[in-house]
Amino acid sequence: MPHWLDQRAHLTPGRKAVSGGGESWTFQVLATKSKQTARQLVKMGVRRGDHVALLLGNGLHTVCVMHALSYLGAVMVPLNTRLAVAELGWQLTDSEASVLVYDEKHREQAKRLKREGVVPSVISWDRLTSLPEEPVLLRRHLSLEEVHTIMYTSGTTGHPKGVMLTYGNHWWSAVASALNLGLRAEDRWLVGVPMFHMSGLSILMRSVIYGMTAVIQETFDPAEANRAILHDGITHVSAVAVMLTQMMDNLGERRYPDSFRCMLLGGGPAPKPLLEKARERKIPVFQTYGMTETASQIVTLAPEDSLRKLGSAGKVLFPAEIRILEGKRECAAGEPGEITVRGPNVTRGYWKRAEATEQVIREGWLRTGDIGYLDEEGFLYVLDRRSDLIISGGENVYPAEVEAVLLSHPAVEEAGVAGVPDQRWGQAPVGFVKPGRGTPVEGDELIRYCQGRLARYKVPTRIVFVEELPRNASGKLIRRSLPDRLSKGGEGDED
Known part of the structure; x- marks a missing residue:
C-alpha cells in the first residue's frame, strides 16, 4: 500500500498530527521533516534492512x-530508556543494530555504550539534524509483510526476546481498535505512556x-493529563x-x-x-488485554459493555480469535486455562529465537502463558x-x-x-535469598548490587534471608509460595 505518512499527508495535509513540548506539526510538516531525517540517516550509512536502535524519550523528535x-x-529497535x-x-548486541540514535537526556548512557563498542555508530538527535541530506530515492510504498519493529520484552529465561512486528501487525492492530472504539474526526489521544513501549508506539x-x-507528554503528569482532558479536547488516554x-486523586470532585x-x-x-471508583465518577474505563507480541491490545471491552462486565478485559477484537487451553484441551466457559490468541496482529516470532518461537506459536496460535477464562x-x-510475572507500575518484571x-x-x-x-505500584519485587556458607552479606548490599545491573523498577525493594526456598519434587522453585x-521471617535471617 502507499507509504502511510505520504498517504496521510496527501489526504489531510493541514490536520494536526502531533503536539508536545509547546510545538505542533501537521501531517504535511511531519512528512517533510521525516523525509529530511531519512536523508540524514542515509548520510550515517543507514540502508534498507538495517536495524537502528532508538534511545529516545517521548517527543516529536522520536x-x-x-x-x-x-x-x-x-x-x-526502540530501547527502554x-x-x-x-x-x-x-x-544492542542481540539486535545487531548498526546505529544508535539518542537524545540529550540519555547522553550519558549513550556515551558509555559507545565506549563499550556494542554498536558501530552512535549519534545524537541534535547532531543528526545538522548533517547534510544525502540525495536518495525514498520508499513510496510499504509491504505489510515487512518487519517494522523489533521490540524487546522480558522473558522467563532471564534474557529479553526481540519481538518482530510487521507493518501488517501494526496495521491490523490499529484497524481492530477503531472497529471496537469507533473513530471521530475530533479524536485526540494523549501519549503519557512511554513511546518505547507497545502502548505508546501503538x-x-x-x-x-x-x-x-x-x-505527547515527555513524562506522565496526572495534573497535566487531567488539564488536557478538561480543557484541550483529549478524547482518549x-x-x-x-x-x-493518580489522575483520579488529582481530579478531586471535578468531572471529565x-x-x-x-x-x-x-x-x-x-x-x-479502582474500577468501581471510576464508574462512580463516570470515567469511561475500558479494560484491555494485550502484549508486545500482539502489537498492543487484542481483547478490549466494547463501550456498551464497560459497566455490565466490570472487571472483564472484554471480547477478542474483530480480526482475531481466542481460546483457553488446558494442555491441548479447550476449556469450557468459566474454566481457567492458558490464554491463546491468533490473528493478523500477532507477531511472526522472536528475532534469532527460532526455538522460543516454535514453543509459543503453533499454526498461528500464540500461547501467551497468561491464565484466564x-x-x-x-x-x-x-x-x-x-x-x-510481577507488574510494578505497569512495567513487567x-x-x-x-x-x-x-x-x-x-x-x-x-x-x-x-x-x-x-x-503505590500495585506490586513490588522482593528477593528471597539463601546465602552461601561462610560468606555473610547484608540485604542492603544485595540491593545496591542489583541497582548497578538492573533498571530501577526491577530492583528488589526488600531482601529476605531464608534457610531454604520452596521447591517441588523435581527441584523446581515454587515462586508462588515465596x-x-x-510471615515467617521478615527481613533478616530466618533462624
Whole structure:
C-alpha cells in the first residue's frame, strides 16, 4: 500500500498530527521533516534492512525518526530508556543494530555504550539534524509483510526476546481498535505512556493511519493529563492502574467532559475497587488485554459493555480469535486455562529465537502463558498476567531476570523473586535469598548490587534471608509460595 505518512499527508495535509513540548506539526510538516531525517540517516550509512536502535524519550523528535526509518525500509529497535547500561548493551548486541540514535537526556548512557563498542555508530538527535541530506530515492510504498519493529520484552529465561512486528501487525492492530472504539474526526489521544513501549508506539501508529492527533507528554503528569482532558479536547488516554489512580486523586470532585470517551486501561488486571471508583465518577474505563507480541491490545471491552462486565478485559477484537487451553484441551466457559490468541496482529516470532518461537506459536496460535477464562458470553477474565510475572507500575518484571543477577553475587547460594502487594505500584519485587556458607552479606548490599545491573523498577525493594526456598519434587522453585516466607521471617535471617 502507499507509504502511510505520504498517504496521510496527501489526504489531510493541514490536520494536526502531533503536539508536545509547546510545538505542533501537521501531517504535511511531519512528512517533510521525516523525509529530511531519512536523508540524514542515509548520510550515517543507514540502508534498507538495517536495524537502528532508538534511545529516545517521548517527543516529536522520536515520531520523526520513527517515520524516517520507514521511508528507508530500516527496522526500528526502540530501547527502554529506564534500563541499565548493561541491559541496553545486551539488546544492542542481540539486535545487531548498526546505529544508535539518542537524545540529550540519555547522553550519558549513550556515551558509555559507545565506549563499550556494542554498536558501530552512535549519534545524537541534535547532531543528526545538522548533517547534510544525502540525495536518495525514498520508499513510496510499504509491504505489510515487512518487519517494522523489533521490540524487546522480558522473558522467563532471564534474557529479553526481540519481538518482530510487521507493518501488517501494526496495521491490523490499529484497524481492530477503531472497529471496537469507533473513530471521530475530533479524536485526540494523549501519549503519557512511554513511546518505547507497545502502548505508546501503538498510539503513534494509529495517529498516522487514522489521521488523529497524538498529544505527547515527555513524562506522565496526572495534573497535566487531567488539564488536557478538561480543557484541550483529549478524547482518549492509554493508562495503567497506577496512572488512573493518580489522575483520579488529582481530579478531586471535578468531572471529565462528555467529549472524553475512552480511558484504555492495560498493564494487567485492574483492582475492582479502582474500577468501581471510576464508574462512580463516570470515567469511561475500558479494560484491555494485550502484549508486545500482539502489537498492543487484542481483547478490549466494547463501550456498551464497560459497566455490565466490570472487571472483564472484554471480547477478542474483530480480526482475531481466542481460546483457553488446558494442555491441548479447550476449556469450557468459566474454566481457567492458558490464554491463546491468533490473528493478523500477532507477531511472526522472536528475532534469532527460532526455538522460543516454535514453543509459543503453533499454526498461528500464540500461547501467551497468561491464565484466564471466558464466560458464557465470550468475555475474557484475566486471572494472572503470568504465574510468575510481577507488574510494578505497569512495567513487567520477570523474576528469573532478577534472580540471575542475585545469583551472580558471590555470597548468594540460592535466590527467588516474587511480587508482593504495594500501595503505590500495585506490586513490588522482593528477593528471597539463601546465602552461601561462610560468606555473610547484608540485604542492603544485595540491593545496591542489583541497582548497578538492573533498571530501577526491577530492583528488589526488600531482601529476605531464608534457610531454604520452596521447591517441588523435581527441584523446581515454587515462586508462588515465596511470599509465605514474609510471615515467617521478615527481613533478616530466618533462624
